[in-house]
Amino acid sequence: MRLQGKAAIVVGAGQSPGDTIGNGRATAILFAREGASLLLVDRDAASAAETRDMIVSEGGKAEVFQADITSEDDVQRIPAACLDAFGRIDILQNNVGIGTGDQSAAQVTRENWDRIFDTxxxxxxxxxQAIIPAMREQESGSIINISSVASIASTPMAAYKTSKAGVNALTQHLAMANAAYGVRVNAILPGLMDTPMAIGGFAARRGTEQEQVRSERNARVPLRKQMGTGWDTAYASLFLASEEAQFITGVLLPVDGGQSIRVG
Ligand SMILES: NC(=O)c1ccc[n+]([C@@H]2O[C@H](COP(=O)([O-])OP(=O)(O)OC[C@H]3O[C@@H](n4cnc5c(N)ncnc54)[C@H](O)[C@@H]3O)[C@@H](O)[C@H]2O)c1
Known part of the structure; x- marks a missing residue:
């Protein structure tokens, strides 16, 4: 029960449809198992409700809040929803990320570039910006931003890479700006993960079978030639959210089976 008595918000707590588990859903379930109450934010309320049902069926506590994070009005309502439900905000995991429509800088359309950056x-x-004031007031809080190894590795996806590099810089900025208030801000850089968005998304884009995408991605991972899963992101998030990480802020943590240290 490493998060006993804490209130946590997972933004992007649903997931793309598929058989495996997404990063946000796995994190929400694990946080609840460790004693946290969860506000499950997603633009897809039905998918967030599936996550809630999984948590409640295990005896955990969770509520759904529908919001599109590209809408300032929606986002402004998130802190009040958590404070109304649980009376405090201790943890925020920012899990939303998209890459659909991305291409190289020579090819990507302005529309897709803007949509990916907005999200x-x-x-x-x-x-x-919306949630930090409540954490500052409590003089404690842990924010975990989900970036990507793509932010520091070569990839043909220009907008995804550049927006995630922005997430790294935003994380470091927020860590410094909020350190005096006891609010920690860290990022996780997942590598090649076996989530529905990644496998289903790439298979659809390339017109290939999901199993083909899986075996190609597995082969690229140094550690055991095996992709990570949503649970690997969840366990790293749990550590950063817990008091065990109370002296850690501004860290960009790869969770990637060694992919980011392979040079040459
Ligand atoms: N899967 C991988 O291999 C991998 C690798 C590196 C980084 N990541 C990052 O991990 C994160 C989650 O990945 P996942 O595979 O679990 O994805 P996912 O698509 O399963 O989950 C993302 C959730 O965010 C929601 N969402 C999308 N746009 C939104 C918006 N505007 N407002 C509110 N909710 C919105 C979706 O409805 C979905 O439920 C992303 O940030 C992704 O970039 C994934």
Missing amino acids: NLTGMMLTC
């Missing part, structure tokens, strides 16, 4: 970077900035 991956500006939306995350807005949720932090």
Whole structure:
């Protein structure tokens, strides 16, 4: 019960449809198992409700709040929803991230560039901006931003890479700006994960079978030639959310089976 008595918000707590578990859903379930009460934020309320049902069926506590993080009005309502439900806000995991429509800088359309930036970077900035005042008031809080190894590795996806690099910089900025208030801000950089968004998304884009995408991605991972899962992101998030990480802020933590240290 490492999060006993804490209230946590997971933004992007639903997931893309598929058989495996997404990063946000796994994190929400694990946080609840460790004693936290969860506000499950997603633009897809039905998917967040599936996460809630999983948590409640295990005896945990969770509520759904529908919000699109590209809408300032929606985001402004998130802190009140958590304070009304649980009386405090201790943890925020920013899990939303998209890459659909992305291409190289030579090819990507302005529309897709803007949509990806609005979601991956500006939306995350807005949720932090909305929720940090409550954490400052409590003089404690832990924010975990989900970036990507793509932010520091080569990838053909220009907007995804650049927006996630912005997430890293935003994390470091927020860590410094809020350190005096006892609010910690860290980022996780997942590598190749076996989540529905990644596998289903790439298979659809390339017109190939999901199993083909899976085996190609597995082969690229140094550690055991095996992708990570949503649970790997969840366990790293649990550590950063817990008091065990009370002296850790501004860290960009790869959770990638060694992918980011392979050079050459
Ligand atoms: N899966 C991977 O291999 C991988 C690798 C590196 C980083 N990541 C990052 O992990 C995070 C989650 O990935 P996942 O595979 O679990 O994705 P996912 O698509 O399963 O989950 C993301 C959730 O965010 C929600 N969402 C999307 N846009 C939203 C918006 N504007 N407002 C509110 N909710 C919105 C979706 O409805 C979905 O439920 C993303 O930030 C992604 O970039 C994933």
